[in-house]
Amino acid sequence: MKEIKVRLPGGTEARHPSGKTVKEILSSWNDGALKSAVAAKINGSLVDLSFSVHEDSSIEPVDISSKDGLEVVRHSISHVMAQAVQDIFDGVKVTIGPSIEDGFYYDFDYAETFTPEDLEKIEKRMQKIVSADHPFERRVVSRDEARALFEEKGESYKVELINDLPEEVKEVSLYSQGEFVDPCRGPHIPSTGMIKAFKLLNVAGAY
Amino acid sequence: MLQRIYGTGFATPEEMAEYIALVEEAKKRDHRKLGRELDLFQVNEEAGPGLIIFHPKGALLRTIIEDWEKKEHLKRGYDIVMGLQILKGELWKKSGHFDHYKDNMYFTEVDEQIYGIKPMNCLAHMLIYKSKIRSYRDLPLRYFELGTVHRHEKTGVLHGLMRARQFTQDDAHILCTPDQLNEEIRAIADFVAYAMDIFGFEYEVELSTRPENSIGTEEDWNLATTALEQALKDNKMIYDVNEGDGAFYGPKIDFKLKDALGRKWQCATIQCDFTLPERFDLSYVGPDGEKHRPVMLHRVILGAIERFMGVLIEHYAGAFPLWMSPVQAAILTVTDNHIPYGEKVYKELVDAGVRVERDFRNEKLGYKIREGQMQKTPYLLVIGEREVESGTVSPRQRGGKNLGAVDVKEFIDIVKEKCSNYE
Numbered sequence A: 001m002k003e004i005k006v007r008l009p010g011g012t013e014a015r016h017p018s019g020k021t022v023k024e025i026l027s028s029w030n031d032g033a034l035k036s037a038v039a040a041k042i043n044g045s046l047v048d049l050s051f052s053v054h055e056d057s058s059i060e061p062v063d064i065s066s067k068d069g070l071e072v073v074r075h076s077i078s079h080v081m082a083q084a085v086q087d088i089f090d091g092v093k094v095t096i097g098p099s100i101e102d103g104f105y106y107d108f109d110y111a112e113t114f115t116p117e118d119l120e121k122i123e124k125r126m127q128k129i130v131s132a133d134h135p136f137e138r139r140v141v142s143r144d145e146a147r148a149l150f151e152e153k154g155e156s157y158k159v160e161l162i163n164d165l166p167e168e169v170k171e172v173s174l175y176s177q178g179e180f181v182d183p184c185r186g187p188h189i190p191s192t193g194m195i196k197a198f199k200l201l202n203v204a205g206a207y
Numbered sequence B: 001m002l003q004r005i006y007g008t009g010f011a012t013p014e015e016m017a018e019y020i021a022l023v024e025e026a027k028k029r030d031h032r033k034l035g036r037e038l039d040l041f042q043v044n045e046e047a048g049p050g051l052i053i054f055h056p057k058g059a060l061l062r063t064i065i066e067d068w069e070k071k072e073h074l075k076r077g078y079d080i081v082m083g084l085q086i087l088k089g090e091l092w093k094k095s096g097h098f099d100h101y102k103d104n105m106y107f108t109e110v111d112e113q114i115y116g117i118k119p120m121n122c123l124a125h126m127l128i129y130k131s132k133i134r135s136y137r138d139l140p141l142r143y144f145e146l147g148t149v150h151r152h153e154k155t156g157v158l159h160g161l162m163r164a165r166q167f168t169q170d171d172a173h174i175l176c177t178p179d180q181l182n183e184e185i186r187a188i189a190d191f192v193a194y195a196m197d198i199f200g201f202e203y204e205v206e207l208s209t210r211p212e213n214s215i216g217t218e219e220d221w222n223l224a225t226t227a228l229e230q231a232l233k234d235n236k237m238i239y240d241v242n243e244g245d246g247a248f249y250g251p252k253i254d255f256k257l258k259d260a261l262g263r264k265w266q267c268a269t270i271q272c273d274f275t276l277p278e279r280f281d282l283s284y285v286g287p288d289g290e291k292h293r294p295v296m297l298h299r300v301i302l303g304a305i306e307r308f309m310g311v312l313i314e315h316y317a318g319a320f321p322l323w324m325s326p327v328q329a330a331i332l333t334v335t336d337n338h339i340p341y342g343e344k345v346y347k348e349l350v351d352a353g354v355r356v357e358r359d360f361r362n363e364k365l366g367y368k369i370r371e372g373q374m375q376k377t378p379y380l381l382v383i384g385e386r387e388v389e390s391g392t393v394s395p396r397q398r399g400g401k402n403l404g405a406v407d408v409k410e411f412i413d414i415v416k417e418k419c420s421n422y423e
Helices: A022-029 A067-088 A116-132 A143-153 A156-163 B013-028 B031-037 B056-075 B089-095 B097-104 B122-130 B178-199 B218-234 B275-279 B305-316 B336-351 B365-374 B385-390 B408-420
Strands: A003-007 A013-017 A037-042 A045-047 A057-063 A103-109 A137-142 A171-177 A180-183 A197-204 B002-010 B041-043 B052-054 B086-088 B106-110 B113-117 B141-150 B166-176 B202-208 B240-242 B252-258 B264-273 B295-304 B329-333 B356-359 B379-383 B392-397
Touching: A013 A022, A022 A037, A022 A057, A037 A067, A057 A067, A067 A103, A067 A116, A067 A171, A067 A180, A067 A197, A067 B002, A116 A197, A137 A143, A143 A156, A143 A171, A143 A180, A156 A180, A197 B013, B002 B013, B031 B041, B031 B305, B052 B056, B056 B141, B056 B166, B056 B178, B056 B295, B056 B305, B086 B089, B089 B097, B089 B113, B089 B122, B089 B275, B122 B141, B122 B166, B166 B178, B166 B305, B178 B202, B178 B218, B178 B252, B178 B264, B178 B295, B202 B218, B218 B252, B218 B264, B264 B275, B264 B305, B275 B295, B295 B305, B329 B336, B329 B365, B336 B356, B336 B379, B336 B385, B336 B408, B356 B365, B365 B379, B379 B385, B379 B408, B385 B392, B392 B408
Parallel strands: A003 A057, B202 B240, B329 B356, B329 B379
Antiparallel strands: A003 A013, A037 A045, A037 A057, A103 B002, A137 A171, A171 A180, A197 B002, B041 B052, B086 B113, B106 B113, B141 B166, B166 B295, B202 B252, B252 B264, B264 B295, B379 B392
């Protein structure tokens, strides 16, 4: 069994069997730190808490209240919003949903205009999704598999996104929570229950 | 059709509530909304997007700020100069703007020659410097211009006074010897600190170092970056370092002010420039009788006057401090009988240099007062029977406090006193 050496915050070093997740490693170091952690950094790069470690690395938790943490949470909330929108409205296609300063947005292709009442409905549905505490699951598939998946769903924008990836990229990571799946680089929070405060603000003019 | 839903998320509901409250408050203070309500400026699609027309009150506020600028610059050993709006394309090629900045520039044609409409004020200042042989005894030379520049921006990012295609910078170029750099930078940093204090802003300082894509020798960059950093240290200013964020032609110090809603706005910047003195072959005769290359600093203190005004409007929510308020007092007569005395008071205030308006309309006093309050006028002077008989005025301060009956002369003194303290 291969062993790996990890360096933790404060300089502590530990040995773990290769393949353990960041969450497990951090948990054995300091369980308390995980309470409000939404992601982690391996050698400075952001990853999910469910990421498996196979090499010697430096690991630190990313707290929900940190700048990086908030960005991750907001991106995850945008996925939850997309999930809620597709649950409620028929025939809505999703495009992209990045986090931005102080928040996030998601672009939708929808024949009708979203009204303030619609936003309220979406928020309520999002609250249900948060309460259900769906885990965010990541899996890596081949480019072709990803394209086929979204073609079948009729998500033409996602198909376009996948097609536009540089040639060298052969694999695509997918994140799903509940029934919603999205081609996304991630990382994401462990589960929807970690979302503590969110609000939908407004719809930008249709364009 | 594509629609965008915006949302926000925070670590706790309390933090989110705080943020939403700020967003709501910001909406109330939107300078475009207040600019309309207080009749300060307009942007008109008929005239062109991103171009600001200043109405009387807005122009008056701008004049007050620009007068302050001129006074302060002269005090600090700057020379006021006035450059050009358009310059030949050849000159823009020489300066490098044509190659590096063409996409942001507007052009026109004169005598079948391409002229560039200036996006920056440096060129004419170079020509002023070159107009005669300079000696080290002449340095530092500090040329200050309230220069109106034009920069192309996409319509999608235009935003009232904050981002326009035509704006005026309180721009200056300093030519000095390497030995004088430290003192000059310190003086500029002091100037910025003073300006921030006068206008009522806290601020943060950032030092930006050499980016990957840059010109100039290692030696020049070290000299300039060290000079900037040392000056900040000497002034005991706290600063952050932004590695690799400098301009391609030199390192810089950026000052970001913080407004009443905690938002940060870039205002002042101090930049070292190696290219321009080289490209224009600027020189001065040193004590050794030899030609030397002067060092050049670009700096702006408030940044863009229009943008700074936008920030001021939102920071004060239109309730400008007395010293900069376009209208400092409004005379409100109770009835038509009080108008003759009202006129007398008006004349006295105007002669004393107080910026005063008259509301002598045949309207109820309550209505006039409400309007005065909506316009956020610092003092409302009610003129009724009592004031006429006693030859006084009864100023109501913005915010509600009544000063009671005072002589007109006394009121003038109060105003002058506050203005001299930048209140």
